[in-house]
Structures are given as structure tokens and as C-alpha cells.
Amino acid sequence: AQSVTQLDSQVPVFEEAPVELRCNYSSSVSVYLFWYVQYPNQGLQLLLKYLSGSTLVKGINGFEAEFNKSQTSFHLRKPSVHISDTAEYFCAVSEGVTGGFKTIFGAGTRLFVKA
Amino acid sequence: DVKVTQSSRYLVKRTGEKVFLECVQDMDHENMFWYRQDPGLGLRLIYFSYDVKMKEKGDIPEGYSVSREKKERFSLILESASTNQTSMYLCASSFAGSSYNEQFFGPGTRLTVL
Numbered sequence: 001a002q003s004v005t006q007l008d009s010q011v012p013v014f015e016e017a018p019v020e021l022r023c024n025y026s027s028s029v030s031v032y033l034f035w036y037v038q039y040p041n042q043g044l045q046l047l048l049k050y051l052s053g054s055t056l057v058k059g060i061n062g063f064e065a066e067f068n069k070s071q072t073s074f075h076l077r078k079p080s081v082h083i084s085d086t087a088e089y090f091c092a093v094s095e096g097v098t099g100g101f102k103t104i105f106g107a108g109t110r111l112f113v114k115a
Numbered sequence: 116d117v118k119v120t121q122s123s124r125y126l127v128k129r130t131g132e133k134v135f136l137e138c139v140q141d142m143d144h145e146n147m148f149w150y151r152q153d154p155g156l157g158l159r160l161i162y163f164s165y166d167v168k169m170k171e172k173g174d175i176p177e178g179y180s181v182s183r184e185k186k187e188r189f190s191l192i193l194e195s196a197s198t199n200q201t202s203m204y205l206c207a208s209s210f211a212g213s214s215y216n217e218q219f220f221g222p223g224t225r226l227t228v229l
Contacts, residue, residue, distance in 0.1 A: 004157075006157075009155065034217065036220075041222070041223075042222055042223075043119070043205055043207075043220030043221050043222045043223055044158075044205070044207075044218075044220040045219075045220065046217045046218075049217060090157060090158065103160075103218070105150075105157045105158040105159075106157050107155055107156055107157040108155075108157050
């Protein structure tokens with residue numbers, strides 16, 4: 001069965017420090033992986049996605065993520081965060097099922113960037 | 116730019132009322148989705164639609180119904196609102212086909228049922 005676990009519910013970090021938001025998934029088939037960001041009072045928007053090929057994926061706003069098949073992980077990283085990165089981040093997994101596809105979202109990680 | 120709009124940002128209703136949440140997208144997407152978002156639970160799929168007049172139950176359809184009479188519009192209906200339906204409701208849309216198409220989200224409707 002498909003599932004997504006975001007290992008940290010909240011991550012506080014100082015401005016200009018590096019950050020890693022962790023995501024593990026379980027699935028019995030090949031999957032597609034996504035990170036979405038939700039700024040306060042807004043809907044979700046796509047940060048990056050892994051479909052195939054290079055395991056290091058670069059996204060918007062300086063974020064990147066690495067797909068690790070053996071660890072079934074897709075951790076999100078940024079080398080130097082800004083106050084404006086304060087938001088909630090969602091990892092998502094999508095796989096094909098009979099008749100269509102199914103996307104499962106993690107519970108979210110709240111990133112707090114402090115001055 | 117893809118635009119997904121939702122009819123209300125904030126809504127307050129009373130227990131037992133019938134509630135309509137409307138979602139419109141302007142990019143001719145085939146797929147549309149309704150999620151509810153609760154702290155610590157992430158996004159949970161209520162219903163989705165792959166085409167006009169077509170609907171499929173998601174993970175938590177109880178107490179909800181949907182309607183898709185036109186391609187661009189997907190409505191979520193709470194037949195008789197209850198306090199446990201107080202939540203943030205998010206609409207999303209995407210192109211048809213493979214599972215790797217990203218979903219585009221509306222700003223959300225925060226519904227409070229008193």
C-alpha cells in the first residue's frame with residue numbers, strides 16, 4: 001500500500017542556515033515524487049518533481065531533492081534559507097492504479113525561519 | 116498561468132445546513148479534485164473527477180457529494196453540515212493521462228460549522 005511519511009512536523013532554523021526536510025514513502029510499484037509548498041493563506045504550489053533519470057532534482061527558489069530508491073526517501077534540501085521560505089511543505093507520491101492514478105500527500109512539515 | 120479559483124475564502128455555516136463549495140479552473144484540465152486539509156493529517160482526498168459528469172470517491176467521501184456539469188467547474192456539496200466537517204477545503208486540477216502531471220491548487224476555503 002502506498003504511504004508517505006514526513007519525519008518532522010516542525011523544523012525551526014535560523015536564516016542563512018541549511019535545511020533538510022525528510023520524506024519517506026512506501027509503494028510496491030514505480031512512483032513519481034513531488035514536493036509542494038504552501039505559504040500562509042494560500043493553496044499549494046509545486047516546488048519540484050521526480051519522474052525518472054537523475055536522482056537529484058532541482059526546483060524553484062533554490063530547493064533541491066534527492067531520490068534514493070534503496071532508502072525509499074525523497075528529502076528536500078536548501079543550502080541557505082530565507083525568512084520568506086517560512087511555509088508548510090508537503091511531500092507527495094503518485095502511482096498508477098487501475099483506471100487512473102492516485103496521489104498521496106504526507107502530513108506536512110512546517111518550516112520556521114528565524115532572523 | 117493556470118488559475119484555480121474557489122468561490123469563498125472563509126465560510127461559516129450552521130449544523131444541518133446544505134453547503135456548496137465551488138471551484139473553477141481556466142486551463143481546460145480534465146482532472147479535478149477536492150481535498151480537505153487538517154493539521155497533522157495533511158491533505159486527504161474527498162472526491163475526484165476525470166471528466167464531465169464523472170466522479171470517483173476518494174479516501175473520505177462520507178458526508179460529501181460532488182457535481183461536475185461543465186469541464187471547468189467542480190462543486191463540493193455538504194448535504195447536512197456537521198461540526199466535524201470544519202476544515203480547510205482545497206480544490207485542484209491537472210491534465211489527464213499519466214500520474215506525473217502536477218496538480219494546481221486553489222487558495223482554499225476555510226469552512227467553520229457551528
